[in-house]
Amino acid sequence: MAIRPRPASPAAQPRPSRRSLFSFASPPNGQSVAQGPLAPRGGATAFDVEAALVQRTSFGVNAELLAEVRNRGFQGYLDWQLDPDNIDDSYLDARLALLPSIHMTGAEIAAAYPNALQYVPSEELRTARALRATLSRRQLFERMVEFWTDHFNVPIIVQKRYLHYLRTLYDRDVIRAHALGSFRDMLHAVARSAGMLKYLDGYRNTAGQVNENFSRELLELMTLGAEGPYDEDDIKELSRAFTGWQHVPINEPAYGDFYFDPALHEPGAKSVLGLNLPSGGEDEASAVLDHLAVHPVVAERISRKLGSWLLGYEPTPSAVAAAKATFLSTGGDIRSVLRTLLSKGRLLSTARMEDRKLKRPLHFGASLLRAAGARFTSLDGVRESFETLGQVSFDWRPPNGYPDAPAAWIWLQYPRLKFATELAQSQLPWADLAESDLLSITAAHPRTEWGEAVLSHLSAGLVRPQEAADLQAYVDSHPGLSDTELTRELLVLAALAPSFQEY
Amino acid sequence: MHLPTPTRRDVLAGGAGIAATAAGLSAVPRIGGSRDMLVYVFLRGGADALALVPPHGDPDYYHWRPNYGIPQPGQPGGALDLDGTFGLHPTLAPLLDVWNAGNLAVVQAMGSPDPERSHFQQMLATETATPNLPAGSPLATDTGWLGRHLNEVAPVNPVGLRGIALEDRLPRTLAGAPRTLPLREPELVHVPGVPDTANDRLMTHLNAAHHSAFPIQTALETTIDAAEQLSALPFASYVPENGAEYPDSDFGAAMRRAAILLKADIGIEAVQADLGGWDLHSLSPAGPAITDLDLVMEQLAKGLHAFWKDCQSVLNRVTVVCMSEFGRRVDEGAIGGTDHGRGGLGLVLGGNVNTGQVHGAWPGLAPGTLDELAVPVVTDYRDVLAEVLAKRCGNPVQGTVWPGYTPDLSLGIVN
Numbered sequence: 058m059a060i061r062p063r064p065a066s067p068a069a070q071p072r073p074s075r076r077s078l079f080s081f082a083s084p085p086n087g088q089s090v091a092q093g094p095l096a097p098r099g100g101a102t103a104f105d106v107e108a109a110l111v112q113r114t115s116f117g118v119n120a121e122l123l124a125e126v127r128n129r130g131f132q133g134y135l136d137w138q139l140d141p142d143n144i145d146d147s148y149l150d151a152r153l154a155l156l157p158s159i160h161m162t163g164a165e166i167a168a169a170y171p172n173a174l175q176y177v178p179s180e181e182l183r184t185a186r187a188l189r190a191t192l193s194r195r196q197l198f199e200r201m202v203e204f205w206t207d208h209f210n211v212p213i214i215v216q217k218r219y220l221h222y223l224r225t226l227y228d229r230d231v232i233r234a235h236a237l238g239s240f241r242d243m244l245h246a247v248a249r250s251a252g253m254l255k256y257l258d259g260y261r262n263t264a265g266q267v268n269e270n271f272s273r274e275l276l277e278l279m280t281l282g283a284e285g286p287y288d289e290d291d292i293k294e295l296s297r298a299f300t301g302w303q304h305v306p307i308n309e310p311a312y313g314d315f316y317f318d319p320a321l322h323e324p325g326a327k328s329v330l331g332l333n334l335p336s337g338g339e340d341e342a343s344a345v346l347d348h349l350a351v352h353p354v355v356a357e358r359i360s361r362k363l364g365s366w367l368l369g370y371e372p373t374p375s376a377v378a379a380a381k382a383t384f385l386s387t388g389g390d391i392r393s394v395l396r397t398l399l400s401k402g403r404l405l406s407t408a409r410m411e412d413r414k415l416k417r418p419l420h421f422g423a424s425l426l427r428a429a430g431a432r433f434t435s436l437d438g439v440r441e442s443f444e445t446l447g448q449v450s451f452d453w454r455p456p457n458g459y460p461d462a463p464a465a466w467i468w469l470q471y472p473r474l475k476f477a478t479e480l481a482q483s484q485l486p487w488a489d490l491a492e493s494d495l496l497s498i499t500a501a502h503p504r505t506e507w508g509e510a511v512l513s514h515l516s517a518g519l520v521r522p523q524e525a526a527d528l529q530a531y532v533d534s535h536p537g538l539s540d541t542e543l544t545r546e547l548l549v550l551a552a553l554a555p556s557f558q559e560y
Numbered sequence: 561m562h563l564p565t566p567t568r569r570d571v572l573a574g575g576a577g578i579a580a581t582a583a584g585l586s587a588v589p590r591i592g593g594s595r596d597m598l599v600y601v602f603l604r605g606g607a608d609a610l611a612l613v614p615p616h617g618d619p620d621y622y623h624w625r626p627n628y629g630i631p632q633p634g635q636p637g638g639a640l641d642l643d644g645t646f647g648l649h650p651t652l653a654p655l656l657d658v659w660n661a662g663n664l665a666v667v668q669a670m671g672s673p674d675p676e677r678s679h680f681q682q683m684l685a686t687e688t689a690t691p692n693l694p695a696g697s698p699l700a701t702d703t704g705w706l707g708r709h710l711n712e713v714a715p716v717n718p719v720g721l722r723g724i725a726l727e728d729r730l731p732r733t734l735a736g737a738p739r740t741l742p743l744r745e746p747e748l749v750h751v752p753g754v755p756d757t758a759n760d761r762l763m764t765h766l767n768a769a770h771h772s773a774f775p776i777q778t779a780l781e782t783t784i785d786a787a788e789q790l791s792a793l794p795f796a797s798y799v800p801e802n803g804a805e806y807p808d809s810d811f812g813a814a815m816r817r818a819a820i821l822l823k824a825d826i827g828i829e830a831v832q833a834d835l836g837g838w839d840l841h842s843l844s845p846a847g848p849a850i851t852d853l854d855l856v857m858e859q860l861a862k863g864l865h866a867f868w869k870d871c872q873s874v875l876n877r878v879t880v881v882c883m884s885e886f887g888r889r890v891d892e893g894a895i896g897g898t899d900h901g902r903g904g905l906g907l908v909l910g911g912n913v914n915t916g917q918v919h920g921a922w923p924g925l926a927p928g929t930l931d932e933l934a935v936p937v938v939t940d941y942r943d944v945l946a947e948v949l950a951k952r953c954g955n956p957v958q959g960t961v962w963p964g965y966t967p968d969l970s971l972g973i974v975n
Contacts, residue, residue: 284695415776447728455680464702467775468730468741470783471749482758531765546758550765555776 104408106401107131108517112560113367113407114138114399115196117416117424118517122196131401139237139392141195149192155436156181159225163251163305163313166222179213179221179451182228184436186450187443190423192433201236201391203419204366205243206451207458209279211252213451219307220255224451226313227252240359240389241350248275248346249315251304257456263321264300272296274456280349282358291330297323298334298341356384364398366461369412376403410521413559415463418446420560421473425552428515430494431480435487442485446472470553477552481545492541499544507532511547512556520556528554595716596879596910596952599818599867600706600832602687602733603860603884605839606679608898609905609935610890612652612857613666613918617645620925628843628896642666646918651850651857654865658909663868663875665913665973667906667920667944671886671937677900679839682885687732689942689962699963703736705945706830708961710737713954717827721786724821725832726814734832739782746817747795749787793824804870807862811835815867822871822878829953835860838884842897851896864909875911879952879974882907883941889933890925901934906944912952912975919973943968951975 107126111118111134126134137144153159158166158178170177193199209232213224231250235243247253248271254260257271272295276287301322305311317339327334327341332348334341349355360380364372376398383390383397407413416424422443425431433439443450447469453459460466479485502510508529512520528550535543551557614630615621616639622629630649631638639647640656646668648655658664674691676682685691689705710722715738723740725731730742743749766784798820806812814833821828835856843851864880871878887904903923920939923929929936946967949955951974958967 457680463775464735465729467779468782470776470780471741471743471787474780474783478759478762531761534765535761542758546762549762553766553776553780555774558776 104405105518106404107134108519109404109407110134110399111196112517112519113404114200115424115427116190116199116420117427117560119427119430121194123517131404135197135396135399138195138197139395141198141237144195146194149188149194152188152192152433152436153185156185158182159185159229161225163222163226163307164310166225167219167307167312170222175219176215176221178225180440182225183444183450184440186419187423187439188433188436190419191426197395198237200366201395202233204363205232205236207453207461208362209243209247209253210453210456210458211250211256211451212454214256214454217255220252222307223250223252223255223304223313226250228451235391237392237395238390240355240384240391241347243391244279244346244350245343247279248299248342249302251313251315254302254304254315259299259302260304262296262300262302264323267293267296267300267323269293269296272299275349278457280355280358281352282354285354287330290328294327294329295342295345297325298327298329298345301338302342350389351385353381353385356381356389359389360384360394360398363394367395367398368403368407370414370462371412372398373403373406410519410556410559414461415466415559417459417461417466418448418469418472419443419450421558422446422476424557424560425477425480425515426488428557429480429490429548431485431488431490433487434489438485438487442476442479442487446476473558474549474553477549481548481552495544495548496540499540499547504532504543505529507543507547511544512551512554515548515551515557520554524554524556594877595713595829595954596877596912597822597828598706598830598948598953599815599822599878599880600733600830601860601880601882602683602731602832602834603838603882603905604679604683604834604836605884606886606888606900607838607884607905608840608853609668609884609887609903610898611853612649612905613642613646613668614639614649615645615668615922615925616641616647618922618925620927624890624925625892628892643917645922649857651854652861654861655907658865658868659915661868662915663909663911663913665906665908665915666918667908667939667971667973668918669903669920669923669935669938670883670906670941670944671903671939672941673937675902675931677886677902679885679900684732686885686941687735690964701736701963704731704733705942705961706733706832707736707740709949709953709955709958710734710740710830712958712960713829715739715827716829719785720789720826721782721828723830723832724786724828726817727832727834731832731834734830737830739785740830741779741782741786743786743790746786746790746821747793750791789826793820793826795820800866800870802869802872804866806866806870807859809859809863811859811863812866815863816870819867819870822874835863835882840897841899842894844895853896864907868909877911879908879910879912879948881945881948882909883944887935890930890935891933902931903935903937903939906939906941908944908948908973910952910974914972914975919971939971940965940967943971944973947971948974 108118108123110131111122111126115122129137158170158181161169166178189199211224211227213221215221227250231246235246257274258268259271262268269292272292276285276292277283281287301318303316303318305314305316319338322338324336326336329345330348332344334344361372361377364376364380368376380394380397383394387393448459480488480490483490498514499507499510509525512525512528528547531550532543611630616632633639633641633647637650640650640653641647642659655664672682672686672691674682674685676685687704688701690699690701693700715722721739721741723734723737724746725734725742726744727742728744734740763784766780800806806816818831818833821831837856840853843853846852846855883906884904886900886902888898888901893899923936923938942962942965946958946962947969949958950969
């Protein structure tokens with residue numbers, strides 16, 4: 058569905074049932090968009106920086122977003138994506154409405170999913186992750202959600218009761234609420250979240266029984282970094298300052314809300330990172346969070362990590378420096394930092410195919426569905442299919458989040474081969490790849506160009522010629538295949554090509 | 561670069577044929593020559609060596625563990641004596657058979673010279689085998705010691721899988737290894753989909769390796785070969801020998817897979833099967849009179865025991881090494897849990913180990929000998945692994961395996 062224009066006013070339609078959404082699978086109105094990438098403005102044959110912008114800020118290009126960037130231009134597209142609240146996402150929202158738990162409060166979840174149902178919220182949250190990555194039109198926002206999900210990682214560990222309830226609140230009220238907002242606000246929200254309090258033992262950090270787990274990771278992973286300017290005493294003192302930070306327990310109406318318990322707070326002054334904190338309460342650790350949120354070392358680390366996320370594994374020193382300057386001058390406004398990083402000049406500098414990044418499994422799966430123009434015909438099995446790719450959402454146990462490095466993922470080729478084959482052969486029970494859409498990828502081209510046509514379609518033209526030639530060799534050596542057979546098989550080969558597996 | 565592919569394909573087909581013959585898993589001509597398959601079990605989380613193999617003969621043991629120490633042999637819940645000083649935790653009782661058969665070597669006070677007590681840092685240092693590496697050192701590496709070992713030795717089989725991690729992702733230990741994949745469930749790997757004719761066409765094309773300069777395509781090529789090899793193995797119909805029963809646990813399943821891979825003899829030189837769950841700062845009851853530590857020990861012991869029993873006929877060509885990133889502190893933490901320590905445990909299982917005693921000098925638990933309330937590291941884990949690689953895995957040189965370190969190969973843990 059993601060490749061199709063949205064219905065004119067879907068919000069005005071009655072709320073659809075699961076049956077009406079999926080059983081008939083009639084596509085929304087609009088022209089077929091399963092065709093080759095639209096040409097860049099001005100017919101430029103050089104590096105297509107507009108396509109690169111879409112590719113770098115999404116879970117994969119599709120025809121709809123390419124059309125948007127052609128219409129809006131580079132800056133207009135970026136502005137549009139940086140204002141997700143004004144991007145209509147009702148098509149996705151109608152499908153998310155079929156996952157009720159992701160919209161519930163903590164108490165509602167606990168009441169609705171007891172005992173045998175208790176893992177349903179986690180399953181729905183994971184299904185929502187796949188749907189959002191694939192279908193959302195707020196693609197830059199979703200990529201940033203992915204970034205912060207790893208940076209402030211909170212996995213679902215069922216032994217830590219009840220992270221399988223609390224993770225839903227954390228996703229919605231912390232990560233998604235602040236993904237494009239203020240780093241300071243996000244830091245405060247993370248530290249006060251029931252999910253993080255549970256995961257890193259903040260709830261057990263009490264007067265006389267100080268637990269350093271959260272404070273250590275806050276400094277080492279979330280802010281200053283392992284080489285950062287702090288020592289063991291800072292961790293100890295900060296842990297004392299955080300005593301009394303609690304969340305409302307289960308079976309209460311405000312389950313999962315933050316509260317400060319003075320009775321559990323270590324009395325006395327503290328000294329953290331050179332800050333002298335007179336004996337107080339919640340304000341002690343809050344002052345440290347404020348301090349960290351605009352610390353130059355933190356600004357640099359976050360800027361570098363964002364550059365690595367969006368531009369390439371090794372962002373240029375100038376990109377990092379510019380982003381850091383923006384971070385500091387705006388008090389950590391994430392949107393502004395992204396605007397600095399995603400300048401046209403910096404996007405042009407990503408042209409070298411050698412510097413491209415490997416898609417992680419979620420990214421690979423979503424981008425293939427998006428590029429191929431597949432439609433969801435059901436939600437049953439979506440989560441399981443994505444999980445076979447090797448990256449179960451919210452399941453990375455250590456606090457550092459899923460790695461963003463080729464070594465972690467490059468060997469998982471078998472799941473990609475299987476996923477691509479099943480999609481291309483219409484064997485995924487929840488996905489529909491219409492034959493007419495499939496054929497429209499190649500229909501406008503003579504067979505002598507099909508290799509290039511299919512590979513370019515999947516990757517918005519950002520491809521290596523030798524890989525297109527490799528696909529063409531397949532075409533040339535199988536003249537007896539029907540158009541449908543050949544297009545399906547080229548789709549598999551193109552999905553596995555480095556040009557598509559990288560971005 | 562249109563290299564004709566028959567070489568790889570033909571040899572692989574030969575391998576698959578052998579594997580198919582191996583459905584009965586007997587009288588299979590060996591590919592592997594005289595080299596052992598190494599099964600590496602990383603006990604992630606810091607296993608409490610003083611609970612698993614308690615030094616019941618050490619006069620200070622019960623001083624440090626007054627409430628949760630394992631009682632002396634002969635007492636209720638007591639240790640199962642090994643050599644008069646050390647014993648096995650009673651939950652590890654299945655391993656006593658292996659010990660008595662002379663197939664289990666135990667190392668105590670083993671670990672890394674790096675004093676780091678963070679799991680992340682110590683696992684990283686251990687897996688890359690670069691302990692105490694100063695920032696900016698030229699010895700820094702992203703590859704793992706086992707990956708470098710596989711790169712150094714000539715492959716047993718010129719095509720096909722050389723290493724497999726029965727994991728979701730490739731562990732750092734195997735990073736950099738040639739023809740090595742993470743496949744938690746190798747039995748599920750087959751060339752997917754229908755129609756078969758389309759797959760044949762696609763696989764033939766992908767196998768042509770026009771462009772293997774790209775790491776992605778190297779990985780893809782390895783994957784396609786592995787699919788051919790593994791889909792010929794009898795995972796579903798496999799019946800362990802000698803009535804061995806693998807426990808119904810992830811680790812039990814992994815050891816069962818390791819046994820199938822070992823007996824199929826398709827040239828796999830290294831298998832990694834990690835077992836986590838050892839980071840127990842406090843113990844929780846997991847049932848009547850058992851804790852979460854018992855549960856993970858039981859997984860380990862039953863999994864190793866089943867493998868040993870099942871693989872009697874091929875025990876001369878496998879070595880299993882189990883170790884953790886560090887041991888734990890000597891003093892008791894909350895309800896029998898313990899905090900991160902230093903020296904820990906090594907278990908080496910196979911047909912060519914030297915048993916009968918616990919290896920490595922034992923420093924004792926006197927307060928003056930301890931390293932910040934932990935057993936000091938006396939035996940460098942690199943010496944243990946290097947001896948196994950040298951004597952059992954065909955790599956006497958190990959020029960790149962241990963950056964900046966020349967291991968001592970004289971511990972005598974294996975023959």
